[in-house]
Amino acid sequence: MANYFNTLPLREKLNQLGVAEFMDRTEFADGVNALKGKKIVVVGCGAQGLNQGLNLRDSGLDVSYTLRKEAIEQKRDSWKNATDNNFKVGTYEELIPNADLVINLTPDKQHTSVIKAIMPLMKQGATLSYSHGFNIVEEGMEIRKDLTVIMVAPKCPGSEVRAEYLRGFGVPTLIAVHPENDPQGKGLVEAKAYCVGTGGHKAGVLRSSFVAEVKSDLMGEQTILCGLLQTGSILSFDKMVEKGIDPGYASKLVQYGVEVITEALKQGGITAMMDRLSNVAKIKAFEVADELKTIMRPLFQKHQDDIMSGEFSRVMMEDWANNDKNLLTWRAETGETAFEKTPAGDVKIGDQEYFDNALFMVAYIKAGVELAFETMVEAGIKPESAYYESLHETPLIANTIARKKLFEMNRVISDTAEYGCYLFDHACKPLLANFMKTVDTDIIGKNYNDGKDGAVDNKTLIAVNDAIRTHPVEKVGSVLRKAMTAMKTIKTV
Numbered sequence: 001m002a003n004y005f006n007t008l009p010l011r012e013k014l015n016q017l018g019v020a021e022f023m024d025r026t027e028f029a030d031g032v033n034a035l036k037g038k039k040i041v042v043v044g045c046g047a048q049g050l051n052q053g054l055n056l057r058d059s060g061l062d063v064s065y066t067l068r069k070e071a072i073e074q075k076r077d078s079w080k081n082a083t084d085n086n087f088k089v090g091t092y093e094e095l096i097p098n099a100d101l102v103i104n105l106t107p108d109k110q111h112t113s114v115i116k117a118i119m120p121l122m123k124q125g126a127t128l129s130y131s132h133g134f135n136i137v138e139e140g141m142e143i144r145k146d147l148t149v150i151m152v153a154p155k156c157p158g159s160e161v162r163a164e165y166l167r168g169f170g171v172p173t174l175i176a177v178h179p180e181n182d183p184q185g186k187g188l189v190e191a192k193a194y195c196v197g198t199g200g201h202k203a204g205v206l207r208s209s210f211v212a213e214v215k216s217d218l219m220g221e222q223t224i225l226c227g228l229l230q231t232g233s234i235l236s237f238d239k240m241v242e243k244g245i246d247p248g249y250a251s252k253l254v255q256y257g258v259e260v261i262t263e264a265l266k267q268g269g270i271t272a273m274m275d276r277l278s279n280v281a282k283i284k285a286f287e288v289a290d291e292l293k294t295i296m297r298p299l300f301q302k303h304q305d306d307i308m309s310g311e312f313s314r315v316m317m318e319d320w321a322n323n324d325k326n327l328l329t330w331r332a333e334t335g336e337t338a339f340e341k342t343p344a345g346d347v348k349i350g351d352q353e354y355f356d357n358a359l360f361m362v363a364y365i366k367a368g369v370e371l372a373f374e375t376m377v378e379a380g381i382k383p384e385s386a387y388y389e390s391l392h393e394t395p396l397i398a399n400t401i402a403r404k405k406l407f408e409m410n411r412v413i414s415d416t417a418e419y420g421c422y423l424f425d426h427a428c429k430p431l432l433a434n435f436m437k438t439v440d441t442d443i444i445g446k447n448y449n450d451g452k453d454g455a456v457d458n459k460t461l462i463a464v465n466d467a468i469r470t471h472p473v474e475k476v477g478s479v480l481r482k483a484m485t486a487m488k489t490i491k492t493v
């Protein structure tokens with residue numbers, strides 16, 4: 001098998017990379033009907049598998065799980081996830097032959113072996129679905145020509161796919177039909193019904209492509225969503241402790257601050273997040289973010305370049321072949337960081353304090369969201385896709401950090417995302433080393449407004465506000481958020 005993207009002529013590369021059409025809510029008027037009464041069999045019951053299956057069943061669909069034999073025999077967590085939630089569970093041989101829709105939600109590294117095992121069992125004309133394009137695009141997996149191949153990719157960790165559904169909302173989702181596998185022309189209808197079943201149509205859906213999804217998803221997760229949130233959390237905590245701030249306070253400010261700060265981002269974009277700062281703090285955060293963007297831009301571009309060329313996938317698949325040696329080593333190292341090992345202190349931190357005392361966090365989040373968006377768009381990814389992947393998903397990842405720090409984030413996201421997160425973190429920390437020497441507690445740990453009279457230069461403030469509001473991510477974001485009429489405010493600490 002060869003990287004599918006790299007086999008395409010440039011014209012077709014750009015064509016498939018550029019598919020990202022926002023779908024009007026009326027396009028989902030038929031709800032789940034196209035899949036009503038159909039046998040839906042999910043392969044794997046992990047972060048996406050369990051949570052998507054719960055949503056699909058609650059939406060009135062017939063869902064069961066097929067697990068590898070050892071998972072059933074050993075009653076592994078996946079078996080417990082499915083049976084504790086009263087789903088029917090069976091082996092591939094028992095369930096795949098009667099399935100109308102097989103949803104592959106196993107880890108990317110297992111896709112080739114899983115597809116080779118289940119494809120011969122799939123009935124003529126059935127449909128195979130993925131939630132990430134890696135196997136098709138990066139590995140070039142070829143699927144039996146009578147089968148329809150679709151993708152329904154939530155731009156969100158599995159846990160939040162369920163949490164937003166239970167709030168009566170959903171998560172932005174990319175749907176796609178593989179151009180090499182749509183023999184009956186039913187792919188889009190089934191992908192739409194599946195998307196409605198997960199609740200994604202309430203948050204916003206892009207008709208995308210396997211190429212556009214994978215090249216944007218890998219970039220978002222490696223940089224702003226997981227990589228920079230990891231690097232920023234660790235650097236913020238270490239700086240506060242180095243400067244004598246109580247470790248318990250520092251731990252709580254970072255663990256919960258990222259959720260409180262990015263909740264403003266989710267509701268009103270970077271503008272709303274920055275507006276939570278005083279004028280004098282906003283100008284400082286703007287300046288810090290600008291400096292961070294200058295330092296980190298080459299790293300963001302390298303990640304996008306390596307994703308586009310297939311170099312990232314090649315390097316990660318070497319680790320797969322080496323039994324995940326690097327992934328497991330880096331996971332253990334992260335668990336040993338002081339931030340991870342210091343419990344959040346039993347100290348009261350008010351909502352506004354998370355902004356006033358963590359201006360540096362606001363700054364790196366602004367820098368990361370804008371950089372990820374800018375880098376994706378300049379690489380040919382459409383603004384709508386880049387928005388969902390950079391800005392909207394950041395608070396959803398932050399929710400996992402608020403629950404149980406980087407451990408929870410790296411547990412819930414895919415192994416693919418986790419691997420890319422560590423690659424970024426290892427490169428970003430040394431890149432920011434000199435900058436961090438200039439950082440003091442005025443921008444992380446203490447109230448930046450202390451001792452200041454709040455006066456600012458009018459022209460400077462006007463220019464800063466204008467620059468924030470006119471960034472392209474704000475323009476596309478204000479349009480896409482208007483479609484999120486069912487978005488709920490989450491209760492942060």
Ligand SMILES: NC(=O)C1=CN([C@@H]2O[C@H](COP(=O)(O)OP(=O)(O)OC[C@H]3O[C@@H](n4cnc5c(N)ncnc54)[C@H](OP(=O)(O)O)[C@@H]3O)[C@@H](O)[C@H]2O)C=CC1
Nearest residue numbers: 044045046047048071076078105106110132157158413414
């Ligand atoms: N995690 C996330 O939030 C997101 C993930 N995705 C995509 O969703 C897909 C699933 O990812 P995710 O939910 O994170 O995966 P998880 O690692 O959470 O779950 C994987 C599931 O597959 C099973 N599994 C593992 N190895 C094998 C194997 N060799 N054969 C059969 N089953 C196996 C596991 O059960 P057991 O080991 O017990 O057999 C488990 O049930 C991936 O393509 C990912 O890129 C997309 C968006 C977000």
Ligand SMILES: CC(=O)[C@](C)(O)C(=O)O
Nearest residue numbers: 155156157221413414417
């Ligand atoms: C949660 C999600 O969208 C990620 C980060 O892309 C993933 O877990 O692969």
Ligand SMILES: [Mg+2]
Nearest residue numbers: 155156217221
């Ligand atoms: Mg993703």
Ligand SMILES: [Mg+2]
Nearest residue numbers: 217221414417
């Ligand atoms: Mg991903």
